[in-house]
Amino acid sequence: MKTPGQSRLWRRRALAALLASGLAIPLAVLSVSNGNIFEIEGDASFSGSGDDWENIAAARPGSGVSLDNKSIAFTFQSDGIGETDTGFTGGGSKDVRDLDLWQHTTGQVSPIKNEIGHAFAAAYIDPADDHLHIYFGLDRSGSGGDAATGFWFFKDKVSLGSNGSFNGRHTIGDILITSDYVQGGTIGEVNVYRWIGGQKPLEIVGSSTTLGGSTVGDRFCLEGGKPLACAASNSGVEPVPDSWSDYFYREGGTFEKRLQFPERTFFEGGIDMTQVFGEGETPCFSSFMAMTRTSASTSAQLKDFALGDFSLCDMAVAKACMVEPDVSPIVNPDGTSIHTKFRVRISNPGAGAINDVQLLETALLGGTSGNSCALTAVDIPSGSGTPASPALVIPSGGLALSTGVAVEVAQTINRKSYIDATVECDSMSNPFLNKVEARSSSSAGAPPDLIRTYDIVKGSGDECPATISPMLSVEKDCVGDGVRLVNTSDGMLARACFTIEIANTGDVQLNDLEVDDPRMSAVSLVPSGTSLGPQGSANDSILLGGDSDNSGTIDADEELCFNAAGPDGGVTDPALAKFENIVNVSAVPALLNPDVPAEDQLQYQTASDECPLCPCVNCNGSP
Ligand SMILES: [Ca+2]
Numbered sequence: 226m227k228t229p230g231q232s233r234l235w236r237r238r239a240l241a242a243l244l245a246s247g248l249a250i251p252l253a254v255l256s257v258s259n260g261n262i263f264e265i266e267g268d269a270s271f272s273g274s275g276d277d278w279e280n281i282a283a284a285r286p287g288s289g290v291s292l293d294n295k296s297i298a299f300t301f302q303s304d305g306i307g308e309t310d311t312g313f314t315g316g317g318s319k320d321v322r323d324l325d326l327w328q329h330t331t332g333q334v335s336p337i338k339n340e341i342g343h344a345f346a347a348a349y350i351d352p353a354d355d356h357l358h359i360y361f362g363l364d365r366s367g368s369g370g371d372a373a374t375g376f377w378f379f380k381d382k383v384s385l386g387s388n389g390s391f392n393g394r395h396t397i398g399d400i401l402i403t404s405d406y407v408q409g410g411t412i413g414e415v416n417v418y419r420w421i422g423g424q425k426p427l428e429i430v431g432s433s434t435t436l437g438g439s440t441v442g443d444r445f446c447l448e449g450g451k452p453l454a455c456a457a458s459n460s461g462v463e464p465v466p467d468s469w470s471d472y473f474y475r476e477g478g479t480f481e482k483r484l485q486f487p488e489r490t491f492f493e494g495g496i497d498m499t500q501v502f503g504e505g506e507t508p509c510f511s512s513f514m515a516m517t518r519t520s521a522s523t524s525a526q527l528k529d530f531a532l533g534d535f536s537l538c539d540m541a542v543a544k545a546c547m548v549e550p551d552v553s554p555i556v557n558p559d560g561t562s563i564h565t566k567f568r569v570r571i572s573n574p575g576a577g578a579i580n581d582v583q584l585l586e587t588a589l590l591g592g593t594s595g596n597s598c599a600l601t602a603v604d605i606p607s608g609s610g611t612p613a614s615p616a617l618v619i620p621s622g623g624l625a626l627s628t629g630v631a632v633e634v635a636q637t638i639n640r641k642s643y644i645d646a647t648v649e650c651d652s653m654s655n656p657f658l659n660k661v662e663a664r665s666s667s668s669a670g671a672p673p674d675l676i677r678t679y680d681i682v683k684g685s686g687d688e689c690p691a692t693i694s695p696m697l698s699v700e701k702d703c704v705g706d707g708v709r710l711v712n713t714s715d716g717m718l719a720r721a722c723f724t725i726e727i728a729n730t731g732d733v734q735l736n737d738l739e740v741d742d743p744r745m746s747a748v749s750l751v752p753s754g755t756s757l758g759p760q761g762s763a764n765d766s767i768l769l770g771g772d773s774d775n776s777g778t779i780d781a782d783e784e785l786c787f788n789a790a791g792p793d794g795g796v797t798d799p800a801l802a803k804f805e806n807i808v809n810v811s812a813v814p815a816l817l818n819p820d821v822p823a824e825d826q827l828q829y830q831t832a833s834d835e836c837p838l839c840p841c842v843n844c845n846g847s848p
């Protein structure tokens with residue numbers, strides 16, 4: 226038995242010997258079975274020409290092995306085994322059912338021959354004809370008996386949901402490949418299905434039953450010069466590559482780590498997706514599932530599965546606050562709303578272009594919400610995509626957005642590229658917890674099948690609060706700097722008159738103003754509901770006790786006076802006697818700083834002044 230290292234060495238030596246001998250290496254046909262792209266031959270080891278799973282496993286996090294791969298997208302999943310495994314349960318878990326009828330459970334769910342240890346997929350472009358090939362495979366922890374496999378490529382993002390459910394649904398164009406080992410373990414059956422929805426949701430694209438097939442070594446391919454699909458499983462012991470996550474095999478009761486795949490425990494296959502979808506079409510798969518099953522039939526009972534992201538053509542959307550001094554985020558001149566600029570980045574991390582890219586605001590806008598947003602710019606970096614068609618016209622001030630109404634922001638975004646849209650919002654909430662959705666289509670002109678959302682959530686650190694500076698000032702002044710004597714029906718009385726000036730010296734409107742001066746009035750000196758606009762606005766201050774109507778004279782109803790019943794403090798020397806008066810003012814800011822308790826942001830101010838009984842005579846510092 227060769228060890229893994231010896232096996233690779235042997236292969237490389239064989240290749241070197243072949244080259245040295247001067248024999249022509251036969252030109253590989255342009256097909257999914259082309260070993261110069263990917264080796265489907267029933268092992269996982271890289272032999273030096275095309276990639277193999279050894280290369281893909283090396284790219285998984287923590288592999289500790291440095292080995293390149295030429296894939297344009299890949300996934301390598303380590304599945305649970307034994308009690309930690311998650312597999313199918315329930316009668317609804319069938320290929321012909323949509324995912325809302327599937328169920329999963331965790332525990333020892335599978336017979337050992339169905340126990341998936343790892344599952345993997347990788348996508349390649351054939352440089353000769355630009356065809357998209359997708360390779361897939363799994364290893365299992367037991368052998369014996371037949372063991373059918375299935376591989377789903379989902380366009381939707383599929384993940385495990387709560388209570389045994391699955392998140393995500395089938396989309397037209399999802400692909401299923403099933404295969405079975407027959408006749409003592411040799412692969413003899415391969416079926417390719419496409420999800421088309423409706424009563425009979427699985428349409429057969431090609432199968433060994435209708436097309437026939439042929440076997441070379443451990444590899445079985447559907448018939449044709451460019452086979453639609455191929456599959457292989459190991460007829461002998463094969464090394465587990467060094468880059469692999471630990472492989473466990475169970476014989477009897479316990480799982481043992483092994484350095485070789487026992488025969489028929491390793492499975493791999495490939496499909497020419499361009500033959501399925503047609504030239505120039507890139508199916509935007511997002512998720513990949515490998516599964517074991519009772520047969521290759523679409524009515525088979527499904528056993529174990531391994532599920533992971535496989536972003537062949539994907540989209541992501543993210544939203545970030547743009548912090549620009551005096552621009553964003555700031556309090557608007559109205560003092561009741563904030564202005565925030567957001568950068569919405571829509572990116573395509575996948576392998577094919579995405580089409581008809583749309584942007585939607587999903588936060589509540591307009592009406593009485595106090596929120597409004599406008600698209601003010603779309604930036605498509607050079608080479609990243611093409612502008613919307615028909616062209617997007619953004620008027621000065623921006624293109625107003627309505628909740629849930631899509632705006633096309635780009636016709637295409639190229640693979641591994643992004644575009645930026647600028648959205649500017651005004652809101653009476655600080656911060657504005659804004660939400661956005663991006664939509665695009667895997668096929669130009671088709672309804673959107675990639676839908677991604679991004680919410681700015683409180684406490685996430687993404688919020689974009691404006692810093693509010695509420696400020697209130699109060700001045701109280703004794704009119705004439707002393708009391709005056711007035712003749713009343715009660716005789717001559719000393720009357721002390723004051724002016725009170727209350728000003729908003731901050732950037733935010735102050736509501737529910739209260740001016741309390743118990744000597745003047747038992748109730749607030751201003752009507753309930755009085756507001757002061759931010760500093761600089763027309764209503765940023767109130768004058769009480771003065772010529773508030775600007776008529777040139779202080780009318781009786783403008784005066785703010787009280788009759789002094791006697792000198793304060795029992796002072797008998799009239800020169801020292803004075804009448805003091807205090808005013809307390811409070812107000813509630815229209816906007817609050819998010820991280821400060823609301824009660825700590827209420828505004829309180831107190832002012833006082835004195836009216837002396839006798840005017841200052843010498844005015845040199847002593848009365
Ligand atoms: Ca291989």
Ligand SMILES: [Ca+2]
Nearest residue numbers: 264268270277
């Ligand atoms: Ca190989």
Ligand SMILES: [Ca+2]
Nearest residue numbers: 304311530531
């Ligand atoms: Ca599993």
Ligand SMILES: [Ca+2]
Nearest residue numbers: 304305310341
């Ligand atoms: Ca498993």
